[in-house]
Every structure is written in structure tokens, then in C-alpha cells.
Amino acid sequence: MRKEATKFGFLLPGLLYLMAMAVFPLIWSLTLSFHRWKAATAAPRVFVGIENFLNIFSRDPRFWNSLRFTVLYVAIVVSVELSLGLLLAYILNERIRFRNFFRVLFLLPMAAPPIAVAFMWRMLLNPDAGIVVKILNSMGLNMVRWLTDARLTPFVLMAVDIWEWTPFMFLGLLAAMQSFPVSLYDAAQVDGASRLQIFWFVTFPLLLPIMVTLVLLRAIDAFKLFELVFGITGGGPGTSTESLSYYTYTVGFQYFDLGYACALSWVFLVIVLIMANFLLKRLRKEV
Amino acid sequence: MKKGRITGFSVFAWVVLILFSVWTVFPFFWGAITSFKSPGEQYTTTFLPLVQFRPSTYAWQVVLGQAEGERTRQGLRNSILISSLSSLLVLLLGSLAGYALTRFRFHRWKNKDIASWILSNRMFPPIAVAIPFFLIMRTLKLLDTLPAVIMAHTVYNLPLAIWLMMDFFRELPEEVEEAALIDGCSSFQAFFRIALPLSLPGIVAVYILCFIFSWNEFLFVVTLSYRKTMTMPVIIAGTLTVRGLDFWKVSALSLLAITPPVVLAALTSRFLIRGLTLGAIKE
Numbered sequence: 001m002r003k004e005a006t007k008f009g010f011l012l013p014g015l016l017y018l019m020a021m022a023v024f025p026l027i028w029s030l031t032l033s034f035h036r037w038k039a040a041t042a043a044p045r046v047f048v049g050i051e052n053f054l055n056i057f058s059r060d061p062r063f064w065n066s067l068r069f070t071v072l073y074v075a076i077v078v079s080v081e082l083s084l085g086l087l088l089a090y091i092l093n094e095r096i097r098f099r100n101f102f103r104v105l106f107l108l109p110m111a112a113p114p115i116a117v118a119f120m121w122r123m124l125l126n127p128d129a130g131i132v133v134k135i136l137n138s139m140g141l142n143m144v145r146w147l148t149d150a151r152l153t154p155f156v157l158m159a160v161d162i163w164e165w166t167p168f169m170f171l172g173l174l175a176a177m178q179s180f181p182v183s184l185y186d187a188a189q190v191d192g193a194s195r196l197q198i199f200w201f202v203t204f205p206l207l208l209p210i211m212v213t214l215v216l217l218r219a220i221d222a223f224k225l226f227e228l229v230f231g232i233t234g235g236g237p238g239t240s241t242e243s244l245s246y247y248t249y250t251v252g253f254q255y256f257d258l259g260y261a262c263a264l265s266w267v268f269l270v271i272v273l274i275m276a277n278f279l280l281k282r283l284r285k286e287v
Numbered sequence: 288m289k290k291g292r293i294t295g296f297s298v299f300a301w302v303v304l305i306l307f308s309v310w311t312v313f314p315f316f317w318g319a320i321t322s323f324k325s326p327g328e329q330y331t332t333t334f335l336p337l338v339q340f341r342p343s344t345y346a347w348q349v350v351l352g353q354a355e356g357e358r359t360r361q362g363l364r365n366s367i368l369i370s371s372l373s374s375l376l377v378l379l380l381g382s383l384a385g386y387a388l389t390r391f392r393f394h395r396w397k398n399k400d401i402a403s404w405i406l407s408n409r410m411f412p413p414i415a416v417a418i419p420f421f422l423i424m425r426t427l428k429l430l431d432t433l434p435a436v437i438m439a440h441t442v443y444n445l446p447l448a449i450w451l452m453m454d455f456f457r458e459l460p461e462e463v464e465e466a467a468l469i470d471g472c473s474s475f476q477a478f479f480r481i482a483l484p485l486s487l488p489g490i491v492a493v494y495i496l497c498f499i500f501s502w503n504e505f506l507f508v509v510t511l512s513y514r515k516t517m518t519m520p521v522i523i524a525g526t527l528t529v530r531g532l533d534f535w536k537v538s539a540l541s542l543l544a545i546t547p548p549v550v551l552a553a554l555t556s557r558f559l560i561r562g563l564t565l566g567a568i569k570e
Contacts, residue, residue, distance in 0.1 A: 006474045007391035011401075014384030014449060021442035022408045025419035032419075088307060091300040102304060104556045106311055111552030111559065113503040115520040116541040119527075120314045123321070123534050129330035131317055163310065171560045175568045195296065213567045224412045227505050231524065245414045245506075252418045253510055265415040276410035280403050283567055 026269070033263035040256040052263035063264065065239055066247040069154060073243065074222045077161045078215055084162070085169025086207075090199065092170075093177045103174070106167040114164070118231025121160045125232070147233065150240035157228055157241055165222070169214055176210040177203065209282075216279040223272055244268050315545070322346050322538035329534040346535035350543070361515075362522040363543065366502055368433060369518060373440035374497035377448045378490060380441070385452030386478055390461070402453065406565065409446040416442075417510045424511055431512045439507040444497040451496075451566055455489035456482060495555050496562040499548040519544035 033052055037045040056063050088106070092099055109117065124132040125146055133146060146156050180203070188198045226245040229235055235242035235250070242250075248268060252261030320336055321329060325343035333339035350359050384405070388398050396404075420439055421430070429435040463485070464477040472480070483490070505520040512521065523544055526537045552559050561569055 007387055007393070009475070010383045010387035010391070010478070011393075014380040014445060015401075015405075017380055018405065018408055018442065018445060021438060022411075022416065025416045025423065026411070028422070029415065029419045087303065091303055094296075094300065096297075096300060096304075102308070104553050105308060107552055107556055107559060108315065108549050109311060110563065111499060111503075111549045112315075112545045113505070113520045113523075113548065115503075115505045116523055116544045117314075119523050119532075119537050120318050120541055123532060123537060124314060124317060126532065126534075129534070131332055134332055163314070167311070168560075168563060172564055172568050175560060210568065214564065217564060217567070220410055224414075226414065230505075245412055248414045249417070249506070249510075252414075253421075258418060258422075261418055265412070265418065269411050269415045272410060272412055273407070276407055279410070280407055283406065283565055284399055284403055 029262040033266050035259040037259040039258050052260050066242045066244050070244045077158050078219050081166045081169045084166045088170040089173035109164045114227035118228045122232045150237045153241050172214045213282050220275050318538045321534050346539040350539045362519045366518040369436050370498045370501040373437045373501050374494050376441045377444045377497050381448030382452050384449045389453050389456040405446045406450050413506045435511045440501040455486040492558040495551050502548050
């Protein structure tokens with residue numbers, strides 16, 4: 001039996017660091033959220049109780065707009081990425097040549113800095129000179145204003161997200177498929193099942209648990225959408241692509257309305273932690 | 288599918304794979320060739336260097352030469368320093384805590400509760416801590432310094448590192464360390480001399496992963512630094528001016544920022560997905 005003091009010697013440095021740099025900042029932010037503190041003006045910090053939260057829920061259309069955009073964004077990108085990822089994983093799970101080459105190739109978008117991804121796409125989608133816009137124009141879509149029509153821009157951002165994160169679903173699902181025993185498929189094949197039957201009745205049920213985990217992971221991550229908005233649209237046109245992260249950032253670091261920004265970030269935090277709770281239950285390790 | 292036989296499925300598979308490869312690679316390819324176009328040609332739709340346009344090193348001369356070279360080099364230096372030092376700190380704190388949670392039993396709070404709580408720190412939105420971070424660093428007079436960004440990136444990567452290190456230590460047979468303890472080693476000696484060297488491959492993988500995440504991180508850097516400690520992602524964001532975007536410049540800078548993490552990820556491809564799924568998928 002090892003000594004009691006030793007085990008805390010191992011655990012405490014990391015734990016204390018998290019306390020100081022994660023728990024303490026969040027608690028501070030919670031206390032600030034009950035204050036009115038517009039740091040851009042000389043007005044002092046005053047305690048206002050739950051005023052900020054009342055304002056968020058009852059008279060801040062911009063908050064509701066950003067929440068609606070973010071939820072729609074997450075719902076669409078996660079479903080498209082899951083479907084495309086499933087298709088690709090299914091294809092590469094067959095004995096296809098160059099499988100490892102493709103595995104590495106498809107991983108590149110996720111490894112690149114998101115802000116660089118955003119600026120590359122900003123260039124590709126530039127209304128006057130972007131190559132993607134020019135190609136689409138030559139296909140007869142020259143009346144479509146991709147980055148200036150508020151009805152379309154959200155979907156342009158989603159397309160970039162799908163470019164960046166479909167590989168995540170695909171590589172996760174492929175890794176899971178590869179861990180299934182081959183004997184399973186053989187048995188189904190002997191019984192005369194067709195390719196689609198095998199997928200639907202054997203592979204899919206086995207994949208379901210990992211699919212739920214991947215969807216939760218991706219949804220939580222997509223919910224924090226910031227860089228693509230910052231780099232491609234700046235929240236515009238109007239506020240049509242303003243995500244929760246970006247709106248909170250704008251209030252905090254452009255308007256310096258710090259009390260209100262902290263209140264916003266706590267509403268945001270609670271939403272994310274509810275989702276995270278489901279995920280943590282699935283990831284929980286028996287130690 | 289039998290090898291070499293052409294079936295309807297294999298044709299379909301290859302069509303999908305090739306389309307998806309083009310879609311994946313095209314933005315990188317376009318960025319790479321645009322960085323070799325002169326400002327006069329930056330908006331042209333020519334694809335093939337040498338054949339359709341004459342490659343120009345103008346962008347690279349601006350970005351690395353007299354005009355803006357100092358800024359770019361500073362950005363690269365900051366990126367390298369912040370990523371490597373914060374990952375080192377993460378590894379030190381993370382391997383100790385990960386070891387504690389696999390080798391010792393905690394009672395008041397059970398090990399798995401502590402572990403879950405640690406991982407939950409990975410999930411909250413960075414913007415939620417960015418505002419208090421900014422205020423803390425302002426109070427400590429640390430705004431626009433390397434320690435501020437390093438501290439932020441450390442707390443950002445630490446939960447994941449602890450979580451992944453737990454897997455490595457669990458896979459390690461406990462007997463060797465127990466034998467060393469009986470021979471009179473202290474727990475810390477057993478950790479530093481035996482457990483740590485034996486889990487070296489895992490440690491290197493976690494280090495590379497944290498390096499990539501730190502290199503790519505944008506929000507903390509943009510809120511904590513404004514001049515001296517800008518990293519490559521923030522320098523890229525700074526190319527946006529009122530006049531619009533200089534394609535050649537943003538391409539060259541993006542290429543500089545993209546290459547290191549992408550090369551590292553390609554080298555550790557199997558581990559990246561394990562890290563991104565928080566260890567839910569082990570290859």
C-alpha cells in the first residue's frame with residue numbers, strides 16, 4: 001500500500017492548475033454576470049442582480065438570433081457530416097487500394113488551423129475573384145450572391161464546416177468498423193445476405209453506440225463555432241451568421257460590456273454543459 | 288470484393304473517393320499556387336504553374352523579406368514557443384495526474400468522478416473563460432506576454448492530456464513498478480524512472496497532439512495579445528484590411544501556418560482521431 005500523501009503529490013499539481021485557471025475564472029465570470037460593467041465608459045461596476053439575465057431572455061433579439069443560427073448550424077452540419085462520413089467509411093472499409101493514403105489525406109482539413117481554413121475559403125468565395133464563385137458562375141449561378149445574401153450565407157458557412165469536419169465522422173466510423181470481427185460478415189454472407197442487408201442489419205446496429213458518441217462530440221464542438229464566422233463573414237450580412245461564441249465575443253471585446261458578456265457566456269456554458277453531461281456519461285471510464 | 292475484379296460497387300467507390308479527394312485537396316492546392324502568383328495575377332483563374340502562369344516569389348519576398356519578414360518570423364517564433372512550452376507544461380502536470388488516477392485509489396471523490404470532472408473542463412466554450420482570463424492577465428500586467436498565452440493553452444489542453452495519459456498508464460503492467468517499490472524506490476522514482484520511460488510513445492503522441500491544438504488555437508491569442516505575442520493564426524487574421532484581402536499574402540501566410548500541424552498530424556494520423564474523439568476510439 002502506498003502512502004496517502006504521495007498520491008496527492010501526483011494529483012494536486014494538475015488539479016490545482018485547473019482550479020486556478022478554469023474554476024476560478026468561471027466563478028469570477030459568474031459574479032461579474034450580476035454586475036453592470038461597461039468598461040469602455042468611465043461608469044463604475046454596479047451590482048444589478050439578475051438584470052443581465054432578464055435582458056438576455058426578454059429583450060435581446062440578437063441573442064435569440066445567434067442561438068437560433070447556432071442550433072440550426074449544428075443540426076445541419078452534424079447530420080450532413082454523419083451521412084457523408086458513413087458513406088465514406090463504408091467505402092473505405094472494403095478492401096480498397098491506397099486505404100492508408102486516403103486516411104491521411106482526409107485528415108488534413110481538421111489538422112489545419114481553423115482560422116487559416118476560414119481565410120482560405122474567404123479567398124475561394126470572394127464575390128469578385130474567388131475561384132469557387134467563378135466556377136459556380138460559369139455553371140449559370142451568376143445571380144447568386146453567396147456572401148452578401150443573408151438567406152444564403154449561413155449555408156455557405158455550413159459548407160465550409162462540412163469540408164473541415166466530415167473527415168472526423170468518417171475516420172471515427174472507419175476506425176470503429178475496422179474493429180468489428182470479420183467472422184460476423186462472413187456468417188451473414190454465407191446466409192446469403194446482400195451487401196445492403198449486411199450493412200443495415202449487421203454493421204449499422206454495431207455502429208450505433210459510437211455514432212451517438214461521435215455526434216455528441218461534434219455537436220458540442222460545432223456549438224462553439226467561432227473561427228469560421230470571424231474569418232469568413234464577421235457575423236454578417238447583418239447578424240445572419242452570428243454564432244453564440246461570436247456574439248459573446250463581440251459584446252465582450254468590441255463593446256466591452258463585460259457584465260453582459262459574462263452573463264451571455266454563462267447561458268452559453270449551461271447549454272454546452274447539458275450536452276456535455278450526456279457525452280461524459282458515455283465516455284466515463286471505469287478506473 | 289475480390290482483388291482486381293471490377294464491380295459496380297468498386298466503380299461507385301472510386302468515383303466517390305476521387306470526388307471527395309478533389310474537394311478536400313482543392314483549397315490547399317489553390318492556396319499553394321496563389322502564394323506563387325504575383326499581385327497582378329492573384330485574381331486569375333489559371334491552375335498550372337509554368338504552363339499557365341509564371342511562378343513569382345513576390346509573396347514570399349514580402350512575407351519573409353525586408354517588408355514584413357520581421358513580423359512573420361516573430362509570429363513563427365511565438366507559435367513555436369507557445370506550442371512547445373505549453374505542451375511541455377501540459378505533459379508534466381498531465382502525466383502526474385493521469386498516473387495518480389490510474390495507480391492510486393481516491394476515496395472522498397472516486398477516481399472516475401475526478402476524471403469525469405477533469406474532462407468536463409475540456410468541453411466548456413473557450414469564450415466563457417476568455418473574458419475572465421483577459422481581466423486576470425490585465426491585473427497581473429501579463430497582457431501581450433508569452434506566459435499569459437502559455438497559461439491559457441495549458442489549461443485548454445490539460446484535461447485531454449490527463450484523460451489520454453490514463454489510458455497509457457492503465458495499459459502498462461503494474462508489476463515492474465511494484466518490484467521497484469519493494470526494492471526501495473519511492474513512488475516518484477518509480478514514476479519517473481519506470482512508468483514514464485515505458486509509456487514514452489504515448490507521451491510523444493500526446494505532446495504532438497497538444498502542440499497541434501495549441502498551434503491552431505485562435506480565440507485565446509486574439510484576446511490576450513495585440514502586438515508582441517501574436518501567433519501565426521492571429522497574423523493571418525490581421526491581413527484583412529479595409530481594402531480587402533491580398534490573396535497572395537494570405538495564401539503565403541496560411542501555408543506557413545498550415546504546414547507544421549498538418550505534417551505532424553499526417554505523421555501521427557492514427558493518434559489524431561483518438562485525441563479528437565477524447566479517447567472514445569482507439570486505433
